[in-house]
Amino acid sequence: MIFKDILRQTRATYCLDCGKCTGSCPVSRVDVAYSPRSTIERVLAGRPEALINDQHLWSCLTCGLCTTRCPSDVDYPAFVVAARVEARKTGAEGVYAHNAIMQQLMGIMGQTMQQNRTGWLTDDLQTATKGDDFYFVGCLPYFDVIFADLGIVSTDAARDTVRLLNAIGITPTVSGDERCCGADLLLNGDEEGFRKLAEINVQTIAASGAKRVIFSCPECYNAFRNDYARYVGPLPFETIHLTELLAEHLDKLDLGDMAETVTYHDPCRLGRYQSIYEEPRALIQATGAELTEMRNNRAQAL
Template identity: 75%
Template structure:
């Protein structure tokens, strides 16, 4: 796709040069040299090569906070992702975090590989190989290995999700043949790899006989709901995020009381991308004795977790994470609940850096609900 078409499709030609995007951008607040407006202006001025060869192309979090303020409706994150596809075509890539292990894993998953993705399933859980409901686990089993030093057991989200679904009478399909959703490949400009993962995942799910796919990861959900149909066409099944499903049947969960004060962090892909703000809050507020206090910046104005696509996880990302954690601390809550496994990893990493300076715990929503069911 030529840059002229990228400008047209993302409405960047309608930019008023007002600077609201730059004034809103969480990256700019930590790194004043970065400007979404200036990024677009390079291309509008006929100098796309300056953008392709600039590290700022990879600085954007694609959090969509700028889109909530833009009076012209410019889709800046879409502009950035399309520009990264162009950059990758010339051999330019971002600076990958964690020695690019996630990028290597995603590349391997485009190949005919055998995986042990379901080793986290215990005998107390009801799962199936065929059925109408497919639980898309995502990369949680790999996160357990890569981020073991953080003490975060991401497969607990998977176990708790199955327990919650079982409580509703749902026996989900889980599969060793599932691949990464590919969202991070797309964010890194690898459209070819993303398409391949999308095709493999859709085939695996279709072969299971599933009519509905349930997601606990917002990025996987967004990839299937927004990106898969655009890249490979209409999907032969329904997609739903776990919080949507649970909120519809919250009375069937049998939630017990918890005497705690918590705050809730809106993941970008669940909130600004999918508009799912109230369902997680409804689930939290359904727990007897639990008090939910909002951060000053919440819902569509909530701050991002500071990094995405496993790129540029440096001081800028840490600055954004610490700012968000301080906003959570200011509420007086003892726990910050989120509904994204990546947000949990990133915030836990930041907390490990600051020690006891910010006395708050980060917990996935599925963990909170599972604890409540045990009461």
């Protein structure tokens, strides 16, 4: 894709140079040298090579906060990802967190391999190998290993997800053959690596006979909803986030009686990208807890 197409497809040609994107950007708040507005200006001025060679190309978090304030509806996150794809074609490596261990794992997952992805399952959990509902676990089993020194047990979330699904009468398929959704590869401009993982995941889910895929991870959910169809075609199954599904079955859930005061952070991918705001709040309120909103919430969440 050439940059004039990127400008057109992301509406960046309509940039008014108002600076609202930079004023709202969480990265610009801590790095005054970074500006979404000036990033687009370089390409509009016919200097895409200046952007490709600038490390700031990799600073954007693709959180999408700027898109809620842009009067011209410029899709800046999409602009950045497309620019990163072009940058990688020139040999740029990008900037990675945690010494790029997640990207390395995703590269391995794109190959033929055997995994122990279901070792986290316990005897009290009801799961299947085939069925109508597929639970996409994502990278939680790997997080347990990568962040073990922090005492984080990410698979607790997976176990609790299955327990909640069981409580509303669903016995989900859990597969040892699924891969990471690949979102981090795409966000770093690696289209082919992302495509490989998307193809494997769609094939794995289709082979299970699933009609619906349930996600607990907002990143995975958004990747399937927003990106998979562009790379592998229409999905042969429905997709739903756990909070959406549980909110439909509150009458079947006994969520206890919490006396605590809690708050909720709207994930970028679940909120701004997928417009799921009320279902998580309905679940929190169903526990009896008092929900206190953050100053920046819903579409304005940081």
